[in-house]
Structure formats: C-alpha cells, structure tokens
Amino acid sequence: MEDPHRRPEGVSDETVAALGSLSKALETTDRARGHLFAFHQLTGTADFELDRSVELLREAGHAEWAERVRTEILGRNVIPGHWTFQIVEAYDRTYYQAFRDLERAAVDRLAEGRDHLYEAELKEARRTRGHPDHTARPDSPGTRIADSPLT
Numbered sequence: 001m002e003d004p005h006r007r008p009e010g011v012s013d014e015t016v017a018a019l020g021s022l023s024k025a026l027e028t029t030d031r032a033r034g035h036l037f038a039f040h041q042l043t044g045t046a047d048f049e050l051d052r053s054v055e056l057l058r059e060a061g062h063a064e065w066a067e068r069v070r071t072e073i074l075g076r077n078v079i080p081g082h083w084t085f086q087i088v089e090a091y092d093r094t095y096y097q098a099f100r101d102l103e104r105a106a107v108d109r110l111a112e113g114r115d116h117l118y119e120a121e122l123k124e125a126r127r128t129r130g131h132p133d134h135t136a137r138p139d140s141p142g143t144r145i146a147d148s149p150l151t
C-alpha cells in the first residue's frame with residue numbers, strides 16, 4: 001500500500017505549506033469549538049446550581065432573593081433569544097461545517113486526499129534514523145510497539 005502521508009507527484013512545496021496552514025487553522029477552530037462546548041456545559045452546570053441556590057435562600061429566610069434568582073437568572077438566555085446549545089448549533093451550521101467542508105475539498109483536490117503532508121514531511125526531516133522511537137510508521141521494522149500506549 002502506498003504511504004498515505006507521502007506527497008503525490010506534482011504537488012509543490014508551496015501547496016504542501018498552504019494545505020498545512022489551512023489544516024492548522026481548522027485544528028485551531030476545533031479547539032475553539034471545544035471551548036464553546038465547555039462554555040455550554042459550564043453555563044448549564046451553573047444554571048442547575050441555581051436550583052440549589054434558590055432552595056438555600058428560601059431555607060435561610062430570604063424568599064425574596066430566592067424568587068429574584070429564580071425569575072431573573074435561572075433559565076435566562078445568555079444572549080437574546082439563545083441558550084448556549086443554540087449558540088453551538090449556529091456556530092456549527094454557519095462556520096464550523098463550512099470550514100471543515102472547504103478544508104476537506106482543498107486536500108482532496110490539491111493533494112489527492114492525503115492529510116497531514118506538511119507534518120509528515122516535518123516528521124521525516126526531524127526524526128533520527130535507526131532510533132526505535134523515531135521510526136517512520138507504526139509498522140516500520142524496529143518500532144517499539146509493546147511499550148506503546150496506543151496498542
């Protein structure tokens with residue numbers, strides 16, 4: 001089988017660099033999306049904790065404050081008309097999916113669908129040949145597989 005990380009014939013250094021940059025930008029967007037999910041989950045956790053706050057305020061004799069928390073904050077939109085799940089959905093629909101689709105189309109068209117060419121070539125340039133922890137591929141002779149956490 002041909003190495004899926006080997007540059008196809010005719011693909012220039014500039015194209016490999018450009019696709020590497022595009023993929024890096026997408027990976028950064030993946031991280032941003034993860035933070036958006038963290039925002040979603042943390043906000044939801046805080047909202048559920050408000051139930052406890054309301055109960056404790058009532059038990060402490062502060063019914064008016066309990067009612068204010070219940071009616072003014074609990075279940076409130078985080079931006080007009082939106083709970084956090086709606087923000088995540090809108091982000092996915094209007095930005096994230098379009099970005100993923102474009103990156104995939106560029107890699108398919110410009111590099112025959114081969115991902116991570118830039119990183120693969122960087123690995124090849126930086127590895128120490130003959131060292132068991134610097135083999136080219138997981139199935140390369142001499143690779144330390146028994147100790148690998150990935151097996």
